[in-house]
Amino acid sequence: MSEVLLSVENMVKQFPIKQTMFDVIARKPKRYVRAVDDVSFQVQKGETVGLVGESGCGKSTLAKTICRLHSPDGGKVVFDGMDMFGLRSDELRRVRYKMQMVFQDPYSSLNPRMTVRQMLTEILSVHKLCPKEERTARELEVLDMVGMGENALDRYPSQFSGGQRQRINIARALIMKPDMLIADEPVSALDVSIQAQIINLLIDLKNELDLTMLFISHDLRVVKYISDRVVVMYLGRIVEMGETEELYESPCHPYTDILLKAAPEVDPDSDGGEYVIHGETPSPIDIPGGCRFHPRCPYADEKCKTVEPPLVELWPGRCVACHHRLGGQGPA
Amino acid sequence: MMREPLLSVRELRTYFLNNKKIVRAVDGVSFDVNKSEIFGLVGESGCGKSATCRSLIRLVQSTGEIVGGEILYNGEDIVQAPEKRMAEIRGREIGMIFQEPMNTLNPLTTIGVQLMEVYQRQKLSKAEMTEKAVEMMRLVGIPDPVTRLKDYPHQFSGGMRQRAMIAIALAAQPKLLLADEPTTALDVTIQDQIIRLLLELREKLSMSIILVTHDMGVASRMCDRIAVMYAGRIMEITTSHELFYNPRHPYTLGLMRSMPLAGKGVRLEPIQGTPPDLSEEITGCPFAPRCKMACDRCRTESPALREVEPGHLSACHRAEELTGESFLTCKEVQ
Numbered sequence: 001m002s003e004v005l006l007s008v009e010n011m012v013k014q015f016p017i018k019q020t021m022f023d024v025i026a027r028k029p030k031r032y033v034r035a036v037d038d039v040s041f042q043v044q045k046g047e048t049v050g051l052v053g054e055s056g057c058g059k060s061t062l063a064k065t066i067c068r069l070h071s072p073d074g075g076k077v078v079f080d081g082m083d084m085f086g087l088r089s090d091e092l093r094r095v096r097y098k099m100q101m102v103f104q105d106p107y108s109s110l111n112p113r114m115t116v117r118q119m120l121t122e123i124l125s126v127h128k129l130c131p132k133e134e135r136t137a138r139e140l141e142v143l144d145m146v147g148m149g150e151n152a153l154d155r156y157p158s159q160f161s162g163g164q165r166q167r168i169n170i171a172r173a174l175i176m177k178p179d180m181l182i183a184d185e186p187v188s189a190l191d192v193s194i195q196a197q198i199i200n201l202l203i204d205l206k207n208e209l210d211l212t213m214l215f216i217s218h219d220l221r222v223v224k225y226i227s228d229r230v231v232v233m234y235l236g237r238i239v240e241m242g243e244t245e246e247l248y249e250s251p252c253h254p255y256t257d258i259l260l261k262a263a264p265e266v267d268p269d270s271d272g273g274e275y276v277i278h279g280e281t282p283s284p285i286d287i288p289g290g291c292r293f294h295p296r297c298p299y300a301d302e303k304c305k306t307v308e309p310p311l312v313e314l315w316p317g318r319c320v321a322c323h324h325r326l327g328g329q330g331p332a
Numbered sequence: 333m334m335r336e337p338l339l340s341v342r343e344l345r346t347y348f349l350n351n352k353k354i355v356r357a358v359d360g361v362s363f364d365v366n367k368s369e370i371f372g373l374v375g376e377s378g379c380g381k382s383a384t385c386r387s388l389i390r391l392v393q394s395t396g397e398i399v400g401g402e403i404l405y406n407g408e409d410i411v412q413a414p415e416k417r418m419a420e421i422r423g424r425e426i427g428m429i430f431q432e433p434m435n436t437l438n439p440l441t442t443i444g445v446q447l448m449e450v451y452q453r454q455k456l457s458k459a460e461m462t463e464k465a466v467e468m469m470r471l472v473g474i475p476d477p478v479t480r481l482k483d484y485p486h487q488f489s490g491g492m493r494q495r496a497m498i499a500i501a502l503a504a505q506p507k508l509l510l511a512d513e514p515t516t517a518l519d520v521t522i523q524d525q526i527i528r529l530l531l532e533l534r535e536k537l538s539m540s541i542i543l544v545t546h547d548m549g550v551a552s553r554m555c556d557r558i559a560v561m562y563a564g565r566i567m568e569i570t571t572s573h574e575l576f577y578n579p580r581h582p583y584t585l586g587l588m589r590s591m592p593l594a595g596k597g598v599r600l601e602p603i604q605g606t607p608p609d610l611s612e613e614i615t616g617c618p619f620a621p622r623c624k625m626a627c628d629r630c631r632t633e634s635p636a637l638r639e640v641e642p643g644h645l646s647a648c649h650r651a652e653e654l655t656g657e658s659f660l661t662c663k664e665v666q
Binding site: 264 | 520591
């Protein structure tokens with residue numbers, strides 16, 4: 001049995017809504033957006049977990065809170081046996097380099113005024129990872145890993161294309177020799193042909209360096225291709241999780257089912273099926289009572305409007321939060 | 333009998349001036365759009381698909397200019413038409429919707445005012461205008477249209493804003509709708525709703541649509557025919573079925589192989605390299621430096637868009653050698 005590298009337990013992250021002067025005078029209670037609401041899951045060492053959901057479902061907030069880029073409002077994150085939320089900032093710095101992030105936008109996540117060498121050197125010196133005289137060698141090593149040459153070292157981000165910048169972003173994360181990579185929509189801003197290059201690169205690096213990866217994306221095709229397991233989120237909660245193949249073959253939650261059917265298949269003969277989803281994701285400020293998905297769910301009944309379904313384990317590895325789960329088949 | 337095309341574009345060239353360099357964003361593009369047809373322009377960013385689309389109603393950014401070619405709309409050349417005539421064509425004959433509706437709707441006036449603006453030229457009374465606006469809102473599936481007319485764009489959600497944009501674009505009953513990445517900014521479930529809406533409206537109003545998209549999935553769902561663009565030129569035009577089952581251009585095939593269609597473990601085959609810089613002179617085929625099939629002829633002689641099979645055009649010297657490959661072969665190798 002493989003060991004658990006990352007364990008998220010009942011994590012809550014909420015953001016206060018700005019109050020107007022009138023609200024303050026009238027002493028209205030502060031309201032919050034519960035971006036991540038009681039989320040628990042585990043990532044085993046060496047696996048790739050895909051996190052999917054539509055915009056505003058809390059997937060990016062979840063990722064940032066795991067790294068403590070946001071301070072959490074509840075719950076626990078245990079990474080490699082250490083409680084991330086209990087660490088002091090100097091301790092956190094020592095732990096954090098084991099867990100690195102790659103962000104979506106390759107344009108805004110690199111400092112335009114720093115050369116690639118400056119960026120990489122800064123990381124090495126801040127974390128005192130290697131002696132001065134070995135720095136250049138280490139920098140060249142990671143650039144080589146992401147398929148870039150020595151001539152990239154003294155150039156600025158503006159001199160690279162989107163795909164190359166994303167390679168630099170990955171190099172920047174890898175220079176720390178992390179155990180885990182959290183990739184937040186790493187290929188969403190790229191064109192298909194470049195996207196494929198980066199996906200191949202991530203898979204190769206994962207195998208070579210024995211990385212564990214949390215891969216966040218709204219693109220279901222990419223997630224299916226890259227992940228071992230998939231976690232589906234809706235309005236701050238996990239609605240379903242399970243093995244990738246199994247989950248795509250037989251989704252148990254109506255939302256997963258709809259999400260999979262709505263993604264246009266590359267097939268000129270497909271008419272998209274008869275399935276239509278009505279309505280839009282409600283605002284996370286006014287989360288519907290009962291099951292969060294009930295206003296849009298074709299199977300919703302009275303119970304769904306009042307009782308929130310808990311996330312239950314159907315069989316080892318497969319969890320779903322629904323009163324009327326679809327007939328997913330257990331593993332043969 | 334050959335049907336008369338609604339729109340016929342011949343050798344269109346739109347160049348931009350960037351840092352004193354000429355960027356050939358659209359470089360000799362030719363295609364026809366038939367009546368009540370959905371025609372797709374697909375390609376990666378910077379391939380000139382949006383510039384082509386904007387050229388069709390002469391709304392190119394100020395640094396760009398249509399430098400050659402003709403755009404025949406119902407036999408009338410749009411490139412040569414006086415500005416006054418263009419104002420009539422825009423909206424009334426050819427409507428347009430954009431990717432990000434928040435940037436194209438006026439945030440300071442209500443949706444109702446923006447929608448009714450379209451009817452002002454028809455000299456209708458206020459009551460008639462409101463009635464027509466409500467009818468339009470209902471057509472695009474905005475619930476509770478009477479009250480929603482009084483709302484401002486920020487009170488609409490992303491999907492509803494796109495519906496409002498479509499309502500405004502269709503209010504003057506154009507015969508051709510230009511849709512530039514209409515679903516790219518939306519979530520998949522909302523994207524599905526907008527795709528269904530556009531398909532339904534095409535049937536109801538029997539209008540033609542030119543759909544610009546980078547998403548092969550959306551293109552395959554919606555389009556009757558698809559043109560694949562690369563470096564300002566058209567690489568291939570054919571029906572969407574043919575394009576996916578029998579692509580005749582290495583670039584089209586490259587795009588399909590780049591998509592994760594097959595199961596895990598089947599390695600993706602990305603197209604190596606990056607697209608060419610359009611501010612530099614390109615000799616030969618623009619795709620040749622990235623093409624696995626490129627030969628000497630490809631590097632020196634630019635291939636013309638030619639008919640390789642009835643109704644199937646490809647700009648590749650070696651199109652005949654590409655047979656029996658399709659997205660299905662990419663999908664099924666397991």
